[in-house]
Amino acid sequence: MRVDEHGIRHSAGDSVAIVQKPIRTCGDVHVVLPAYNEAEALPSLLARIAGSDLADRITVWVVDDGSSDGTGDCVGQTRGIDARLVSHPVNLGLGQAVQSGLRAVLAEAEPDDVLIVMDADDTHDPGVFPKMLAEIKAGADVVICSRFVSGGDDSTAPQWRRLLSRGARVVFGKVLHFDGVRDFTSGFRAYRVSLLSRATAHYGERLVEERGFACMVELLLKLRHCGPIVSEIPLHLRYDRKPGASKLRLGRTLKQYLLLLTRDRLAPVPFRKL
Numbered sequence: 138m139r140v141d142e143h144g145i146r147h148s149a150g151d152s153v154a155i156v157q158k159p160i161r162t163c164g165d166v167h168v169v170l171p172a173y174n175e176a177e178a179l180p181s182l183l184a185r186i187a188g189s190d191l192a193d194r195i196t197v198w199v200v201d202d203g204s205s206d207g208t209g210d211c212v213g214q215t216r217g218i219d220a221r222l223v224s225h226p227v228n229l230g231l232g233q234a235v236q237s238g239l240r241a242v243l244a245e246a247e248p249d250d251v252l253i254v255m256d257a258d259d260t261h262d263p264g265v266f267p268k269m270l271a272e273i274k275a276g277a278d279v280v281i282c283s284r285f286v287s288g289g290d291d292s293t294a295p296q297w298r299r300l301l302s303r304g305a306r307v308v309f310g311k312v313l314h315f316d317g318v319r320d321f322t323s324g325f326r327a328y329r330v331s332l333l334s335r336a337t338a339h340y341g342e343r344l345v346e347e348r349g350f351a352c353m354v355e356l357l358l359k360l361r362h363c364g365p366i367v368s369e370i371p372l373h374l375r376y377d378r379k380p381g382a383s384k385l386r387l388g389r390t391l392k393q394y395l396l397l398l399t400r401d402r403l404a405p406v407p408f409r410k411l
Contacts, residue, residue, distance in 0.1 A: 163274045164249035166195045166266065167330075169238030171231055172257035176206040177380040180214070182259045187217035191266055196221065199257070200238045203228035208257075230348030235356070239333060239345070248331040254324065259378045261325045268370050269327040278365035279357075280327040283320035288371030295376070301391075309354065312398060317367035321354050325372060328360075335363055351393035 168186060172179060179199070186197060197220040201209040212222040223241050225234065235254060242252050251273055255261040265282060272280040284291045285306060291299055302322050309321040337344050340359055347355045 163251060163270050164247050164330075165251075166191060166270070167242040167246055167250060167252045168195055168197045168263075169235065169242060169252060169254045170197060170199045170257040171202060171234035171238060171254070172199055172204065172208050173202040173228060173231075173234070174204045174206045174208060175257040176204070176208045176211055178259040178378075179208060179211045179257050181378075182257060182261075182263070183211065183215045183218065183220060186263045187215065189263055189266060191270075192218050195219070195266075198223055198238050198241050200234040200241075201225065202230070202234040230352075231350055232345050232347040232352030232355070235352055236342075236345040239337070243330065243334060243337060246330045248329075248334065250330040251327050252330055252333060253327045256324050258380070260375050262373060262375060265370065265372075272368040272370060273327060273329060275368075276366055277368035278329045278332045278363075279360065279367045281318065281320055281323050281367065281369045282325035282372035283323055283369035284372050284374065285319040286369050286371055289320075289373070291372070291374040291376070293376040294374055305354070308398075313358070313361075315357065315361055315367070317369065318357065319369060320372070321357060322350070323372060324350075324353050326353075332360065332363055332365055336360055347393060349393050351396075 170179070170182070183197065183199075186192065186195060189195070195218060197215075197218055199209070199212050199220065200223045201212075203225045209222050209224055212220045221241075223237050225237065238254070239252070242250075246252065251270060253266065253269065255263070261282070269280045269282070283289050284302060291302070302320070305322045306319060309315075310319070313321075315321075336359060339362075344359060345352050345356055
C-alpha cells in the first residue's frame with residue numbers, strides 16, 4: 138500500500154485508486170531519541186539534525202534511560218536546535234523510554250504536529266525527514282522507514298539481526314494482516330500527533346507496555362485499531378556508523394515477540410474504533 142502525492146491510496150500492482158484522502162497540513166516536528174549509553178554516538182546525530190533544513194521546526198527529546206556514560210550531558214552541549222532532556226534515574230528499557238518520550242511530546246504538541254522516533258546510535262539518517270513529512274502531508278498517519286521496500290538497505294547490519302527482522306516480517310505479516318506494513322520492527326517512524334493522542338486517550342499508560350525491542354511492534358498493533366493510513370519509505374540503515382555493540386538480545390527479543398503475538402490474539406479488540 139502506498140499514498141501518492143495527491144493523498145490517494147493504491148494497492149500494490151494496482152493503477153486504480155481505492156481510497157481518496159484530502160491533502161493534510163503538517164505542523165512542527167518532535168524527534169524522540171530513546172538513549173541508553175549513547176554518549177559517543179549522540180553528538181554526531183544531534184549535529185546532523187541541527188544542520189538540517191528543518192532545524193527551526195524541530196524539537197528533539199532525548200530520553201536518557203539511566204545511562205552511566207554521560208549521555209544526558211550531550212543535550213546541554215547541543216547548539217542550533219531546541220534539544221530537551223527526559224531522564225530515567227535507572228534503566229527501564231526501550232519500551233518505557235519510548236513511552237516517556239511520547240508523553241513528553243503529547244503534553245506540548247498540537248494535533249497537526251508530527252512525532253518521529255529514531256535510534257540514538259547514529260544508524261538512522263535525519264536526511265529523510267522531508268520524505269517522511271511529505272508522506273504525512275499526503276495523508277499518511279504513520280510513516281515507516283522500511284528495509285523491505287525498493288531502495289531499502291540493511292546490508293551493514295549483522296547477519297543475525299537481518300535474519301531476525303526478516304523472520305519477524307514473515308510471521309507478523311501472515312498473522313496480523315496490517316495493510317501497508319512490511320517492516321514491523323523498524324524503530325525509525327513518524328506518527329501524526331492526533332493519532333497518538335486518540336490512542337493514548339483509550340490505552341493511557343498501557344499504550345506501550347513492552348520494556349524491550351518488541352515495543353515497536355506493540356505500538357503498531359495498538360494503533361491499528363485507530364484505522365491509520367500507513368506508508369513506507371526506504372530505510373538505508375547505517376550500522377557502520379554505530380560506535381558500540383548492539384543492545385538487542387536475540388533470545389529475549391524472540392520470546393517478547395511470541396508473547397506479544399499471544400497476548401494480541403487473546404486480548405479483546407476495543408469496543409469501538411478509536
